Amino acid sequence: MSSTPSSIKTHSLISDFKEITKMRLSISVVFSSLTGYLLGVDVIDIKTLILLSIGGYFMVGASNAFNQIIEKDLDVLMDRTKNRPIPAGRMSVNTAFIIASIFTLLGIIVLYVINPRTAMFGAISIFIYTCVYTPLKTKTPLSVFVGAIPGAIPFMLGWVAATNNFGIEPGVLFMWQFFWQFPHFWAIGWFLFDDYKKGGFFMLPTGKRDKGTAVQIIMYTVWTIIISIVPAFGFTGKLFLSPLAAIVVFLFGLVMLYYAILLFKKMTALAAKQLMLASVSYITLIQIIYVLDKFLR
Incomplete structure (x- = not known):
């Protein structure tokens, strides 16, 4: 049985909505927020978990929609982004702006x-991502620092x-994910270098796929590993990691470091893609380990 025009249109609308809010990315960010909540809470409150999930998705979705509005003329130049709703002509800028604005309001x-x-x-x-990071992407490699x-x-x-408080614990969580983003996004910038170049984006620290960029990827990976085990030393307040969990976290960090060194040796797009995939696996697994360590010890 063939699909009816209305069902195709509905599918297209849902697909475009997913694309304008970058659903997969948004869900991964929400997962990160929920992990932070579980690490900070004493007694899990389902209502707060649901609110954090919904509010987090709204905020990330809004940022992504604003980003695609601003970069619509550049997205059409790149193979990776030319089929997004706005550059492909399936969604107007006004519609995207309404979605982004409603998401911002509801998220807050x-x-x-x-x-x-x-x-x-x-x-x-939302403000930093939309008003600072996005405009800087075509100006300077420092945009990655701002975007982090x-x-x-x-x-x-x-x-x-979870705590209604900002102290050393969320500060450490922030620093860990902050440093992790450099090897992650530089790996993406490396294997998508030619496509980014079409849009005029400067993502790599040296502006080139060279040893200088590869060395910095290794350096920031090392910093990520160091910060990931800091809670094991007992001076990060309520954020604590048991010795066994710290060893596991450290070993997973070494796996990511292995792929960073492999990129330095091979200097290929494939090696960069492998590092990107390793970094995604790393951040997810480590967050799970942190939560399991808290509730199982």
Whole structure:
């Protein structure tokens, strides 16, 4: 049986909605926020978990929609992005702006219900991502540094949602995810270098796929590993990691470091893609280990 025009249109609308809000990315960010919440909370509150999930998705979805509005003329130049709803002509800028605006408003309201600090950090994240990071992407490689700030907020946001407090614990969570983003996004910038170049984006620290960039990827990977085991030494407040968990976390970090060194040796797009995949697996597994270590010890 063939699909009816209305069902095809409905599928297209749903697909475009997923694309404009970058659903998969948004869900992964929400996962990070929920992990931070579980690490900070004493007694799990299902209502707060649901609010954090919904509010977090709204905030990330809004940032992604605003980003695609701003970059619509550049997205059409790149193979990776030319089929997005706006450059492909399936969604108007006005429609995307309405979605982004509604998501921003609802996100702040939902996070405010949890507590004002959570809403504040969510709003800061949207502002930096949209108004600072996005315009800088075509100007300077330092855009990755700026983009790492809103990218690291969700993990910290979860802790703030749980405790209504900002201290050393969410600060460590922020720093860990902050440093992790450099090898992750530079790996993406490496294997998509030619496509990014079409859009005029400067993502790599040296502007080139060279040894200088590869060395910096290794350096930031090392910093990520160091920060990941800091809670095991007992001076990060309520954020604590048992010795066994710290060893496991460290070993997973070495796996990521292996792929960073492999990129330095091979200098290929394939090696960069392997590092990107390793970095995604690393951040997910380590967050799970942190949570399991808290509730099982």
